[in-house]
Amino acid sequence: DFFMKTWVLPFNKGNAEQKELLGGKGANLAEMTRLGFPVPQGFTITTTACLDYLENQEYLNPSILTEINIAIAALEDETKKKFGNSQNPLLVSVRSGAKFSMPGMMDTILNLGLNDETVLSLAKDSGDERFAYDCYRRLLQMFGNVVFDMDHQLFEKIVADYKQTHQLVSDSDVTADGWKEVIVAFKVLFVKLKQRDFPQNVEEQLLLAVEAVFKSWNNQRAKTYRRLHGISDSLGTAVNVQEMVFGNFWDTSGTGVVFSRNPATGEAGLFGEYLMNAQGEDVVAGIRTPKSIQTLKKDLPKVYLQLKEICEKLEAHYKDMQDIEFTVEKGKLFILQTRNGKRTAKAKLVIALDLFKEGMITEQELIERIEGNDLEEALHPAFCKEDKKEKESWVSGLPASPGAAVGQIYFSADQAVEASKRGEKVILMRAETSPEDIEGMAISEAIVTCRGGMTSHAAVVARGMGICSVVGCENLSVDEKERVAYADGQVVKEGAVLSVDGTTGDVYIGELRLEKNNTQLPLKELFEMLDKQSSxxxxxxxxxxxxxxxxxxxxxxxxxxxxxxxxxxxxxxxxxxxxxxxxxxxxxxxxxxxxxxxxxxxxxxxxxxxxxxxxxxxxxxxxxxxxxxxxxxxxxxxxxxxxxxxxxxxxxxxxxxxxxxxxxxxxxxxxxxxxxxxxxxxxxxxxxxxxxxxxxxxxxxxxxxxxxxxxxxxxxxxxxxxxxxxxxxxxxxxxxxxxxxxxxxxxxxxxxILADEIAQYADFFSFGTNDLTQMTYGLSRDDSPKIINQYMTHGLMKEDPFQVLDEKGVGALMKMAIEKGRKIKPELKIGIxxxxxxxxxxxxxxxxxxxxxxxxxxxxxxxxxxxxxxx
Ligand code: PEP
Ligand code: MG
The missing domain is CATH 3.20.20.60 (Phosphoenolpyruvate-binding domains)
Structure with missing residues (x-):
């Protein structure tokens, strides 16, 4: 019933169970709020609202609008700030969050609520004009990209040109006046490309942002991601509106991502990275190379201890390894997000076993958490030790996702897909990856990037897919147009064969031999549990x-x-x-x-x-x-x-x-x-x-x-x-x-058919399903592929019966034989x-x-x- 629907829910009214309604991020923000963790306050616009919007030809119904206004008013009360006010303005982040986490698929806007007036107040209150204008130009950039689909390269180019004209090296060299100049250029870009001004009205900013997030549910890369991961198109996404906290506020601020255990190896202990004096997406986007979380102990010792405690509590609460985003604003820690972390197959196994030993999960839960192909994946190949000793690596980076692979390099996702269709084994090499690259990544043997850390897009996606990956190879440059990569004076052309070691982070020119490596897996312990569960x-x-x-x-x-x-x-x-x-x-x-x-x-x-x-x-x-x-x-x-x-x-x-x-x-x-x-x-x-x-x-x-x-x-x-x-x-x-x-x-x-007679003399039966399939179908084992292909093309066969047993025919024969055999000899041992x-x-x-x-x-x-x- 329309009137019973929940369009908007403040964080302090929800909980973790409501993933369907609030999305994963929203439900967890509500849960953390409920448990008293330091979460900046806000509200979630629900997936129900998203579906309603998409069903009604992208129209926000008045009930949704009213509830958003009520929620903003409540947030203003709580923060004692006012949205769009020239004094003490409320600034928010707007983030998407579907039921299942879709990394990088949907978009984020920070600093929303800034305009030509509120920026003055931010400058005054912070006592840092440069900071205020930096925030403002970031808003223009993100807003233009997410809401108006303006190419982020165009914005970057304006910044780069400005720096060049003024002979500046890094963004942090740009002064307040510099950013003001850049902002003017950004505004011109809006008019030039979109024939409209960047909206100064903050309510308009918010609604446009919310609609953009809703619409992005149906963009191509989101659809591709869902198809690849078997996520339903009919879930919709929620939008989280949250009070801004600033990681780019002086040197006592920072932002980072931390895992409660190592997502590559499963090892216990905090694992992650952060940047001081940086804002949100800087870490994830992989533009600056971040520091290891361990150094936070030195940079901000108190914050480190508090973060560690929170990680442990969150892990104990969710009974699983957590992937946590945090921001420190002037020495005060805020948790922006927590979710069950993505991890390698090996880490899955190690973590599940450790959580079991620590009493957090039961044996049954442990077994449920490990999936069929995880174990195969965990037995990923490695390169022969002799070959590794002999060869010098060409470039090195961070070991983002373990395994070893050999293939031919391509510098764009499309070219990679083409090559893979030709039957080549492909290595995708890019400056950095983005969600547009998903299809190319999915078919690659390995992914290599020049920039980005262990939590960059390439690293997270590759780990999730179990694809070997090396990221952040600082010496490497890729020229996508010329289709070459160079490092250390060596040029490598498209199609060249490389060997990538995702376990050590080394990339080699030429082919290294592979070796299966399964020694460090705690398989024995697992097997003991598994064997008890099945007869x-x-x-x-x-x-x-x-x-x-x-x-x-x-x-x-x-x-x-x-x-x-x-x-x-x-x-x-x-x-x-x-x-x-x-x-x-x-x-x-x-x-x-x-x-x-x-x-x-x-x-x-x-x-x-x-x-x-x-x-x-x-x-x-x-x-x-x-x-x-x-x-x-x-x-x-x-x-x-x-x-x-x-x-x-x-x-x-x-x-x-x-x-x-x-x-x-x-x-x-x-x-x-x-x-x-x-x-x-x-x-x-x-x-x-x-x-x-x-x-x-x-x-x-x-x-x-x-x-x-x-x-x-x-x-x-x-x-x-x-x-x-x-x-x-x-x-x-x-x-x-x-x-x-x-x-x-x-x-x-x-x-x-005569199993009962044979059982009189035999101590055991063992079904040979290769021959049994051949003879049940009257289909030669050696010549079958041609015929089976024909049958599959015509939809007369779903599966090759030599790969997946035929339950109806071959299975029926086996059942009969088992029954007949056991009737004569109940203790008859039977295998396949x-x-x-x-x-x-x-x-x-x-x-x-x-x-x-x-x-x-x-x-x-x-x-x-x-x-x-x-x-
Ligand atoms: C079989 O027929 O299924 C079997 C195991 O034996 P082989 O493949 O050697 O014929
Ligand atoms: Mg046989």
Whole structure:
């Protein structure tokens, strides 16, 4: 109902819960006021008013106007100042604030309420004429830019020209008379460009500013930001009108931004920066390079202590790391804003764990706060140490957002977007970034700027997006027109390859190699919590010592799939393997198998060693033969030499073995049926390694031998029996039995249908969703992309079923197999080892399946664990 709507609310009437109505900034200002923090007073014009304005063809209805007037009057009473009065005038800031923080998206106007008359009073009351006119010219600049969309470069040019004519270096050299001259030029600019005067009426100033903020909700960059962050267009923004406090008032004033913890690393303790004798946007805009918050201890010791205490209180109140804007006016501290700070994925993890340990949040809240892709992001790459030692950096700046990236440089967001469309990896390099650059930033591998601090636009946005970034490279200049950058006598052209290290702040010419770096993450602690929350474990698909080690560090609870054929990709072994499949007689084969057994046994022992007693599923050979056969004259010759036969013979045999449809051919258990001695050799190697490891480590390995490509119980039963014979021989030889299981992959639809029969003989099932998807769809794994692309273009498929499991078809088959298997054998262990199971969209439905684990590549494990724990 129109009459019940809240158009305007003073800070002292609201609270933090009202983000929808007051926007994030307004709600927090109200909350801080309620809690007694030193907040300059003011009021919020609500998002309801904004929506009403936008819906009514940009018309401020009379009720809104009346309420604004009432609020101004109340603020005048409270501050004992008068808006637009020549004595003791009230000056305000006008800031936008939507429900979700949109850094740099919307605009700010400071010093509103100044005009040709009130500026005199400000000069008199402050005793500083220069200060007053500096404030006034800033108002003209911001007002022109925000309200009338006048290019801020034009204003800057007038200032620059003035300084040049008078041979002045910095803004602080400009005198009161100087600013007066600049102001005259600014006023001329208004008339020239907008055919109107800068409004001297302060009420008019306020209303125009409010309307400008409302309108800016629909500007292009705000829309882009919302699209990129999935924020609804129908929320609207609020406007906060707040009494001005001045950070540019003599040397005992200043302004800054402080985080209650380090937003890049998560480390405890204040982190931030400030400028003495500066106003609001100077810090954020990155025009002057600010000082570290730690030096405030020396500059203004009392203020520092008070600020520290406030940061701690705000953090405890909001139970999260805070990003706080403050201003000191003549030694008195004011808090202008607080919000939950943006942070890197790594910082998110570290902070959540610390807050949990400090008792601020629960285990469940901790898990909710970390998002699916944070963990992947936290495992960001770093450059190889050797490469870093060898190379000298070209330029250095502030390490704004960690990670490492290599790419080609572009000097404008548009060019970057173009290049990325051509498939290039892009590094965006700019003097400084602004909201217009958002799209270019989003597609970049790294962002580098010449100016600005750790809280500049580039730094904040890059950190938020998890993009590697270096800002404030003081020696670097960028010439956007000529499309070159130069520093230290070196010129680098558009398209050149650079390497950017956002963790150290170094930029290199040329390419450095990347290395995965995850050592300092407190993953172990996190995993302990995650594992308690889900009954589905996460294992790894891995077969090399290195990958198993990584998998264990990344929280694998075991190995779900070791593909033994992958152990033959190395040249020498490949030859041995070829010799085996090309052998003509059983004797020939057995001789080679002896050698292979020793090789495999050593492999298994090393694998058991790094898997440290966790369960390990080893799959017997499942070679799509074509991956192993020699393919051309050169390979025939090479193989012939190794095997000791003629190239012609090798070619003949290879041709005889070649299949039209290798993915549906002599794979898996079919190989075992035709050449049982191969599978028997593998069982022997697996179990000998298990017994010997037991002797050495005094610890059982939970070995699970897995038979692939099963279609029928009889086939499985036959192979199982052959394996058991050999296993008993091993136990007899060592006089030591060890536990083991023999199970099967379920990866052919027929096996799902007959799962109850197979379960009579199998100790476990593991779904191979790669093959199961191939065969359920009748869609070749190797040739599918072309077809899937067609289907996606025609809207007949939403997702590639090899990337996200198909719940309807493949999922139904799996459910049936689980049910049938467990009916026969309630304790049947069931897992999924096809990689697609770990895709977030697959996990979304798999977590309701009665399975024991999913198994995926090592780097996906943390994310999978988290998603399962979120429930
Ligand atoms: C599968 O088919 O899903 C599987 C894990 O095995 P592979 O990819 O080796 O066929
Ligand atoms: Mg398979």
């Amino acid at each position: 589905i474990a996460v294992r790894a698909n891995a077969e090399t010592e290195k990958d198993i080690t990584t998998a264990m560090e990344l929280g694998a609870t075991g190995i779900g799939l070791s593909r033994t054929e992958h152990m033959f990709f190395e040249k020498k072994r490949l030859m041995l393997f070829r010799k085996l499949i090309l052998a003509q007689t059983l004797e020939e084969r057995i001789a080679i198998l002896e050698t292979l057994k020793e090789v495999q046994k050593e492999d298994f022992k090393r694998m058991y060693y790094v898997a440290k007693g966790h369960p390990m599923t080893i799959r017997l050979l499942d070679p799509p033969l074509h991956e192993f056969l020699p393919k051309n004259e050169e390979e025939y010759q090479e193989t012939a030499e190794f095997v000791g036969k003629s190239a012609k013979e090798i070619k003949q045999k290879a041709n005889a073995l070649a299949e039209v449809n290798p993915m549906l051919g002599f794979r898996g258990v079919r190989l075992g049926v035709a050449y049982p001695e191969i599978y028997q050799m593998q069982a022997e190697a697996i179990m000998e390694a298990a017994v010997e490891s037991y002797f050495e480590l005094n610890n059982w390995m939970e070995v699970e031998i897995m038979i692939p490509f099963t279609t029928d119980a009889s086939e499985f039963q036959r192979i199982r029996q052959l394996l058991e014979e050999r296993i008993q021989e091993v136990f007899h030889k060592y006089n030591q039995p060890v536990p083991y299981m023999i199970g099967t992959m379920i990866e052919i639809p027929r096996a799902c 080892c096809g990689e697609a199971a770990a895709h977030p969209d697959s996990i979304a439905f798999l977590k309701d399946y009665a399975i024991d684990y999913i198994s995926c590549s090592p780097y996906r494990i943390p994310q999978a664990k988290l998603l399962l724990a979120k429930g």
